[in-house]
Every structure is written in structure tokens, then in C-alpha cells.
Amino acid sequence: MNRAMMMSAAKNLLTRYGSTKNNIYRCMSTGKLTTVDVNEKSGVAVLTMNRLPVNGLNLELLRDIRNDIDEIEGNKCRGLILTSASSSVFSAGLDIMEMYKPNQDRLKEFWTTLQDTWLALYGSSVPTAAAINGHSPAGGCLLATSCEYRVMLPKFTIGLNETKLGIVAPKWFMATFCNVLPRRVAEMALTQGKMFSSEEALKVGLVDELAQSKEEAIEKCQQFFATFAKTNPFARAMTKQQFRSKDLQQLEDEKAQDLEAFLFFVNQPSVQKGLGIYLDSLKAKTK
Numbered sequence: 590m591n592r593a594m595m596m597s598a599a600k601n602l603l604t605r606y607g608s609t610k611n612n613i614y615r616c617m618s619t620g621k622l623t624t625v626d627v628n629e630k631s632g633v634a635v636l637t638m639n640r641l642p643v644n645g646l647n648l649e650l651l652r653d654i655r656n657d658i659d660e661i662e663g664n665k666c667r668g669l670i671l672t673s674a675s676s677s678v679f680s681a682g683l684d685i686m687e688m689y690k691p692n693q694d695r696l697k698e699f700w701t702t703l704q705d706t707w708l709a710l711y712g713s714s715v716p717t718a719a720a721i722n723g724h725s726p727a728g729g730c731l732l733a734t735s736c737e738y739r740v741m742l743p744k745f746t747i748g749l750n751e752t753k754l755g756i757v758a759p760k761w762f763m764a765t766f767c768n769v770l771p772r773r774v775a776e777m778a779l780t781q782g783k784m785f786s787s788e789e790a791l792k793v794g795l796v797d798e799l800a801q802s803k804e805e806a807i808e809k810c811q812q813f814f815a816t817f818a819k820t821n822p823f824a825r826a827m828t829k830q831q832f833r834s835k836d837l838q839q840l841e842d843e844k845a846q847d848l849e850a851f852l853f854f855v856n857q858p859s860v861q862k863g864l865g866i867y868l869d870s871l872k873a874k875t876k
């Protein structure tokens with residue numbers, strides 16, 4: 590984060606927290622594929638992804654998540670908990686249909702919106718947590734690890750499985766993973782495309798706690814936010830943003846090249862072939 594960005598972030602935060610210390614605001618859901626519910630007492634917003642069956646991250650869902658994050662920030666909420674309306678899938682990651690035989694204009698818009706959603710979530714000044722109430726591969730894992738805290742239900746899986754799909758996870762996916770896991774564990778898991786069970790994820794630190802139900806997971810996320818009760822919100826947010834600034838700045842600086850690399854990669858005939866085979870294998874499962 591350069592000096593100008595830092596000053597602007599500081600100004601935003603001062604405006605937000607300066608005069609509104611004791612007020613609670615109600616956020617409204619902006620999208621059709623998400624809902625946002627605010628606990629009026631705690632001021633914590635629960636952002637629920639609701640694109641069933643698997644919360645595949647397509648352009649519209651990403652737009653809704655992005656707009657919700659902006660609204661939650663703007664409405665001075667005290668925390669953001671990301672969760673899913675499905676009882677078995679948090680998010681299946683990027684909707685492969687966006688990348689398979691794509692319309693090129695939409696493909697550009699899709700990737701740019703993913704970049705912006707990550708920048709907004711990873712760099713959010715509001716405390717963030719994920720209540721992971723289902724499987725969370727690839728892009729689903731990216732969303733969860735972009736949050737500051739993770740509580741997961743048992744018997745699901747989470748990880749960056751891109752190498753198993755013949756895909757290279759972008760640098761910012763890897764940076765997000767490395768912000769949570771020890772470097773050695775992250776490198777092994779990334780190269781193997783490892784999906785961790787909930788129990789394994791807890792053991793390596795990919796998630797912070799397990800919970801037996803979604804309600805319990807949300808409660809534990811709220812308890813995490815309560816650990817900031819005696820901190821100054823401005824100092825807290827600036828500390829988080831400075832801690833993450835190298836990763837954020839890198840994508841800000843390389844956004845155009847990252848988009849170009851993605852478009853080049855996805856349009857390779859061998860990648861298209863691989864995506865087609867993978868989609869067929871997913872669909873064959875349900876027959």
C-alpha cells in the first residue's frame with residue numbers, strides 16, 4: 590500500500606469510527622444471490638451466499654459479494670461473517686462454466702470482478718470470519734482464507750486443488766494461503782492440490798476451530814470479534830491492512846498482467862479440453 594492509499598484508508602476509518610462509536614446500523618442485502626443479516630445488538634453482518642446447489646462463483650455471485658462487502662463497510666458494521674445457504678457446500682469455487690468455451694468480454698469481467706472481490710475482502714477494514722458449513726475447494730478456500738478467522742463444520746473438505754485440475758493458482762491465491770499456513774505446509778499442499786478434511790485443516794491451522802452446527806460456527810466467529818472489544822477499531826484496521834499490504838499492493842500493481850495471464854491460460858486448447866473433461870466428470874457423478 591503506497592502513502593496515498595494509506596492516507597485515504599486512514600481518512601475513511603477516522604470518518605467511520607470517529608463519531609459513531611455507540612450506534613448500530615442495519616445493513617441491507619444488495620444482491621439476489623446473497624443475503625445480509627445484521628445482528629442489531631452486536632452490529633455483526635452475516636453474508637450468506639445463496640447460489641444453490643454449490644455456490645459456484647459466477648460473475649453475478651461475485652458482484653453481489655463485492656457489493657455486499659462495500660455496503661457492510663459503508664454501514665459501519667462491526668464484523669462480517671461469510672457463510673453459505675447450503676448445508677453441504679460453502680462454495681465449490683469458481684464456476685467452471687464461466688471459463689469453459691467462454692464469451693471473451695464476460696470472461697474479462699468475471700476475472701476482474703474476482704480480483705476486486707478479493708481486494709475488498711482481504712483488505713477489508715471490518716473484522717472478517719468464515720463460518721465454513723460445507724465443502725470449500727479452490728475459490729471457496731480463497732474466500733475463506735481471505736477472512737481473518739475460520740470456523741468449520743466436521744466431515745467436509747477445504748483446500749486449493751488447482752494442480753489437480755491442471756490449473757496454476759494465481760500468486761494472490763497462494764499469498765492468501767501463505768498468510769494462514771506455515772510456508773512449508775502451504776507449498777506442499779499447493780503442489781499436491783491437497784484437499785484437507787475439516788479435522789486435518791484444524792491440525793495444520795487452515796481453520797481455527799471446529800463447530801457442530803452453523804449456528805455454533807457463527808457464534809464462535811462472533812466470539813472472535815469480541816476479542817477486539819478492548820482494541821481501537823482504527824488501529825486494528827490499519828494494523829490488518831498494513832500487515833496484508835504487500836499482497837494487496839502486488840495485485841493492485843499487477844492487475845492487468847494477471848488478467849492477461851488468466852485470459853491466455855484459459856484460452857489454451859489444452860486447458861479448454863481439461864476443463865471440459867473435468868465438467869463431464871462432475872456431471873457424471875450425479876447421473
Ligand SMILES: CC/C=C\C/C=C\C/C=C\C=C\CC(=O)SCCNC(=O)CCNC(=O)[C@H](O)C(C)(C)COP(=O)(O)OP(=O)(O)OC[C@H]1O[C@@H](n2cnc3c(N)ncnc32)[C@H](O)[C@@H]1OP(=O)(O)O
Binds near residue numbers: 645678681868872
Ligand atoms: C500462470 C497462471 C496464470 C493465471 C491463472 C490461470 C488460471 C487460474 C484459473 C482458475 C482458477 C480456478 C480456481 C477454481 O475455483 S476452479 C473450481 C474448482 N472447484 C472444484 O474443483 C470443485 C468441484 N466440485 C466438487 O468437487 C463438488 O461439486 C462439491 C464437493 C463442491 C459438492 O459435491 P456435491 O456432491 O454436493 O455436488 P455435485 O453433485 O458434485 O455438484 C452439483 C452440480 O454442481 C456442478 N458443479 C460443482 N462444482 C462446480 C463448479 N466449480 N463449477 C461449475 N459447476 C459445478 C456439478 O457439475 C453438478 O451439476 P449438475 O447438477 O450435474 O448439472
